[in-house]
Amino acid sequence: MRHLRRIGFAAAALLIAALGGGVVLDRVYPPDLARLQSHSVMVLAQDGQILRAFSASGGAWRFPVTPEQVDPKYLRFLIAYEDQRFYHHPGVDPFAVVRAAGQAIAAGEIVSGASTLSMQTARLLEPRPRVLASKLIEMGRAVQLEARIGKPGILGVYLTLAPYGGNLEGVRAASLAYFGKEPGHLTEAQAALLVALPQSPETLRPDRYPAAAKAARDKVLARMLGAGVIDAATYRNALTEPSPSTRLPALNEAPHLALRLRRQSPGDLMVRTNIDADLQRRTEVMATRVQATLEPGAGVAALVVDNTERRVLAYLGSADFFDDRRFGQNDMVDAVRSPGSALKPFIYGMAFEDLVVHPETVVKDVPMRFGDYAPSNFDHLYRGEVTAREALQLSLNLPAVALLNEIGPARFAQRLADAGAPLILPDKHAQPGLPIALGGVGTSLERMVTLYSALAEGGVARPLLYRAGDKAGEGHQLMSPLAAWYVTKILDETPPPARWLAAGNRRNASTVAYKTGTSYGFRDAWAIGVNARYTVGVWVGRPDGAFSAGRMGREAAAPILFQIFDQLPQSESAAATPPAGAIIGSTNDLPVNLRRFDPQPGLENEAAPQVLAGPAIQSPVDGATIDLASASLVLNARGGVLPLRWLVNGKPIDSAVFRRQAEWQPDGRGAARVTVVDGLGRSASAEVWLK
Template sequence: MPALKHPLLRHRRIGYGLAALVIITSVLLALDGILPPPLDRARQTSTLVLDAQGRMLRAFTTPPGVWRLSARSDEVDPLYLRMLLAYEDQRFELHPGVDPLAVVRALGQWCSQGRIVSGASTLTMQAARLLEPHPRTMSGKFGEMLRALQLEQRYRKAEILDFYLTLAPYGGNLEGVRAAALAWFGKEPTRLTPSEAALLVVLPQAPSRLRPDRFPERARAARDKVLLRMAQLAILSEQQVIEARQELLPTHLRSLPFLAPHLAERLRTTQPATVIHRTFIERGLQHTLETLARQQQSTLELNSSLAILVVANRDRRVLAYVGASDFHDSRRAGQVDLVRAVRSPGSTLKPLVYGLGFDDLLIHPETLIEDVPTRFGDYSPTNFRNTYAGQLTVREALQQSLNIPAVAILEQVGPARVAARLREVGLPLHWSKAHPQPGLPLVLGGVGMTLEELVTLYVGFANGGLIAPLWFSPTDPAGSEQRLLTETACWYLGEILRSAPVPQNVVGPASVARPRVIAHKTGTSYGFRDAWALGYDADYTVGVWVGRPDGSPSPGYYGRNTAAPLLFRVFGLLPEPAGQPVAPPPDAVLRVQREQLPERLRYFRTRPARETVNAPPLTLTFPVAGSTVELPERDGVWAELPLSAKGGVKPLHWLVNGRPLAAAPWRREAFWQPDGAGSARITVLDQVGQAASAEVWISRGE
């Protein structure tokens, strides 16, 4: 009977064992599903901003303040990987996460010598500990082994190695081999010397004790130990080891790349969930311009700064973005992004006003215009130097940036219309409390704009009048083009601005490396608070702002002597246009002498102030400029709109949208009956040539 019982017991034990194995396996599988490997630390990497070629411009620390740069095994030097595996885990490709041979060896040494002689940690176990830090206890080590087995079941060997390469500590707040290579050697880990690779292999073993900037002898001994081990394993030759041991260790931590910091901060703020921000920044150009900006500080007023923006015309890619002269200079408000600061644009809007005048057939480049003291209602502008040129051509008036002709043209184009057109193409003007509505001071800087907005406008001039947002990143939404000016008007502007006189202090090889055809315009705001220079050629548009970030004046510093030299130096750093430097004129361009122009384009009349000295200022009291007027409408017939003026010298004459209105000339009131809803420009003229205008919107009311 006992003999019969024995096989049954054996089978029963086997059955119990298999059942236990099934239960254990089921429990482990259930735990694997319930407690997956924690990957939060591997995913919480530093936000990176990259240039057009994918190179780092700037990195941001993780919330705990750690430089943790994602790294992959195919992005590091193969020699470093060979040395790492040979030194840390020679059977990495063979074991399932835990190396049984290493465990047996470590236990044997511990039993025979009563202390730990060598560890049994595999790279997978180290990756598990880096993903889920825990105390170095026996229970912690056991949990680490389970996590290692779990990682091996879920991920490929290359992915596990990536966890280690991203999270391994290298001293201070450095984590990951990429951050370590940049901070210790000032380069990416794609090409490392044997000495550098050996140091990066050993540093994670004791990152605080082996820091070469603090404990150079310890670091050298640890590095040399790795090198000698590599020679024993025939990974390095004896000569390579000798040369590597003679190589000096780094003595300090380098700063990680720090270029285009304002753009980087802008992208991170607008897209906080994005880890990798790609840009179109040309790294070499950006570095050169930031260096140039810091050098230029010495020529500026105390606490002054500057901003530079460079854009490729064809697709509006932003190639360089300098938001301040020195990001780290708090005296100059270096961390304020002056590319986006609202400032007075000075005279930089004059080309737009002239362009609208070209499109309205009010003027031609050869039209004669007066630059004499003139009063426009109660507004009496003066020129920059309080001198007047008399009669000259529109071309000369824009090239010399004279104020009286620009205001005279704006008076007929309409400031409300200028503001509305800019708003329609996505460039709304910023109004101050002193000038809350569009008025004639607009053309002389009586509004607010940013460097980014002005550069967008000038890129539009370069692209034949089409306006679209600038393109900072490939992830930016594609903005649709909207027409602001005709190609003909832009061609006139380009021809005029290209032949504008270049300031004397920018002529010469030190400022312009190669001669090129540049259309440029300078501007200076009231009180010398802002100095501007905008320019474009066939391929690029450049904008420069110089001033004090707090808006205080810088007497004697204006666009022509401060911003223009920098503008031309920037163009000297850009490649020459690949195609024709100047586009051929459109068919509608009139390239004729003044005598051959149509009669109405030969002369643009401005009335000198001496004719109005004794006349009370003429003002339009109703309707108010920029307002919306609701009028009743029945069966297609609109109610009349009352018009009212004050001051001036009778008789008065009224115009609506440029057409005379039948009205009693000896009264200061008139009535106009619209024929539909829409914009209307109302003008009143008096006997001595004063004029007042308002642009309003007519809508249907009750």
């Protein structure tokens, strides 16, 4: 009895010593988890999808992943194939060790290994030569890992570090490279391939050895059928699924934004943005299609913002990041360019706020001289007297310059700077001058979108938010709510670009208040639009600043703007509800002092203005006989001063008055007289016969 007691005490002491020694060794020689911490820098969309990744040390594509982020069928396959007793052993499987030893003794050589997933994970963390001593160390490390991070942690390390050929490490990198998707939803065939590849990652690479990869995949599937993990029907279907034979390009969506944010925070391994991944992809595809039609060296940039908190949903610095011919790595969202006429709405906004004019105030579009500065309209023609609303919609230069002269260019520039959109003058020591009204200044697409998004919040400008979790910045009152509403209402009524129907004639289309701009030499074409929910900005041009062949904002950038808005959920106009104090009516309904705006004395030139020729009807041709096979007849006019009004047999028809086209639906056969009347009351007619 005393002898047994001594043996018991000795066994207990030995166990305690072993446990104590294990604890000491664990403290002295902890497992090295540094490799796990060295993973690819990831820039993520708002939903966690990877937009762009930067390779880890050594050039590896390695993304952290947890078991919860992987399809459960893959985990079942992995454990059934690699380590059936994974959840029942402490890191080393004694049954597997005994079996492997017995087979080796019987065969005189190693027949099968005894590595558990825990031991394989230890080897991934600390690679060693494949010798017996290394195997013993891996056993000890496996037990350590079991005690330290448990089964879920071990699976997470394996899923992150397992080799998949080339520079792919981890199941997430492999799934993205071979299947183009996250590993959360895999087919049986895909799961089997991902289980097989780490067995011999270089000789089973599907992009280089597709036949070998398929054979290894099918072997895993057969094992799963034999183990009862899948049934016969699932097995047969999985065998028919094609195996990937190519590796997809590296993740590279929103590359300019990703690079920008990485430079801002070089120590962050994960940056989550506000980007909507699906919208970003659609925008990139659309812009790439448009850019293919441009001359070499020209590019497209776009920015989409949710007005609620100014979250950036899509960011396109150029349509092709790797196209050196088009200077693709230049970020044209952030580049300083000339805005052309795109700043005019804010000149009018300040003039409305100062009660210099009202949208229905009559202003003059006539030749003027401002000291040594004598601007002209884009077409070198003048419209005489028009309302401020018409002057902004037609983007007339002379009224805009006269209004800027009235409110003060320095004050205007300071107001924009206070709102977070400072203007860049050609000479940094110069004072802002009147040419800024026509684009004689520098700004960026980012700053222009910042300004236009203020129209959706009663004139309050806020910084744009690129990172998820950032709070809305402090607002600055760019203009009064009433002035912002007036500007937005005017831009709402701006006709859409050619071949684009107004929102009321398109299903589920949003009303867009937008303005275009074209810089000197056609270098930059702009279109920026806003509704209650979204602001979108588009730039088309040459990053190298070279002249372009007649590229204008309305023709080059506006159609892209409307295509992007059509990708967004429908939203009401930002000017849907008039604010208190809004004066809605004609010129005669205004207070006397707001009915006309007369520029400062001495600004008008003595030379008589050259007025645009009267209207002429291009189609239908006078005297033509027209077959009524189609339901409607398109009317076209040239010349004349907008707005144009159309009449048929003396009766007006519905039409967009600031367009030179209209659509008429005849109500019967016979003679019809088509008449167009321009803004100065001049008219032209054509008589046709309908059969």
